[in-house]
Amino acid sequence: MGWRFRRSISLGKGVRINVSKSGIGFSVGKRGARIGVGPRGVYTSFGIPGTGLYTINYLNKKKKQVSSSPNTQINNVSITYPPEILKKMPSKAPQYLLFIASFILLFTYTPLGILGFIIFAFYFYALSKKPISKAVSFxxxxxxxxxxxxYKSALDNFLKVIEIEPDAISLYKEIGIIYIHLGEDEKANECFEKYLFKYPEDLEAKTRYINLLIKVGQYQKALELMNSLPEEYKNSLHVINAMADCYIELNKPDMALAVLEKGPMRKRKTDTEEMKIFRYLLGTVYMKLGQKEKALKQFQKIYVEDSNFLDVAEILNEMEG
Structure with a gap:
């Protein structure tokens, strides 16, 4: 069993210094209700005198964050503080303690309480003038x-953050998404490049970037990124279709076929949108390779399930006519 040490020294007027193995803290208040700051941050303590029952609540305790899925849609973006800014943000513990201590002292020792509020006001004003505070505000x-x-207002404010804190690279992902919303794909492209250079393991950002590259016709670059994905992602039907589409656009049907052969070639049903796309791409590749009968089968399978899918009906009319 480990030894523990704790000692409380009263300074009068409800103010105590608490010394323990983990560090030194201060607290103010009356018996049964106190507020203080210690090694673990600002806390409030409430209890029933004489019973030994009490509860402690830390005011600045951080909540756990849940990471987002790589398949998150553009509209479902959870914007959190850039870690580069979080590191520079001053602790709020002194502010909490000074304000609450001043409030309590206002009733126990008024002159000292007033002085505390004056100090708090100057401290808050000085803090608001710091660049990091301005960045947080924007x-x-x-x-x-x-x-x-x-989105335009959001973009203006986020760009001001970057202007104040140029090393807030993680914010470029959000800025890139905003540019996509605004239809400025090239600028979005630049933002994702900057972001992924520092955070190459972010699969969600990489997926967005791949889709953007395909949209603007940068197929070779999109292929390079897709080839860098983990195997479980590369083998998904969505990625297989995307890679095959890129190879088709680059006029490399043999490469497209090699990719598609990793997909569900033997699956009979064409019951999902991804399967329809898969068969459409497969049919297109067979046509480019001169394998008309194989191409015809793929388009026919799509037509049975969805006669209005893309231009399948027109293709079949030409092939069968």
Whole structure:
């Protein structure tokens, strides 16, 4: 069993210094209700005198964040503080303690309480003038604007954050997504490049970037990125279709076929959108390779399930006519 050490020294007027093995802390208040700051942050303590029952609540305790799925859609973006900014943000513990201590002292020792509020006001003012505080303010405004769909305002505010804190590279992902919303694909492209250079393992961002590259016709670059994906992603039907489509656009039907052969070639049903795309691409490749009968079978299978899928009906009319 480990030894523990704790000692509480009263300074009068409800103020105590708490010394323990983990560090030194201060607390103010009366018996049964106190507020303080210690090695673990700002806390409030409430209890029933004489019973030994009490509860402690840490005010600045961080909540766990749930990581987003690689398949997150553009509209389902959860914008969180860039880690580069979080590292520079000053702790709020002194602010909490100073404010609450001043409030309590206002009733127990008024002059000291007033002095505390004056110090708090100067401290808060000085803090608000720091570049990091301005960056945080612009970030908050940008986040609010994004959530209400005002992408131009969100973009303006996020760019101001970058201007103040150029090393906030993680914010380029959100800026890239905003550019996609605004239809500025080239700028979105640049943002994802900057972001992925520092965070190459972010599969969600990489997926968005791949889709963007295909959209703007940068097929070779999209293929390079898809080839860098983990095997479980590369073997998914969505990625197989995307890779095959890129090879077709690059006029490399043999490479496209090699990729498609890794897919569900023997599956009989064409019951999903991805399977329809798979068969469509397979039929297109067979046509380019001069294998008309194989191509015809693929388009026929699609037509049975969905006669209005893309231009399948027209292709069949030409092939069968």
């Amino acid at each position: 970030f908050e405004k940008g986040k609010v604007a994004y959530n209400r769909g005002d």
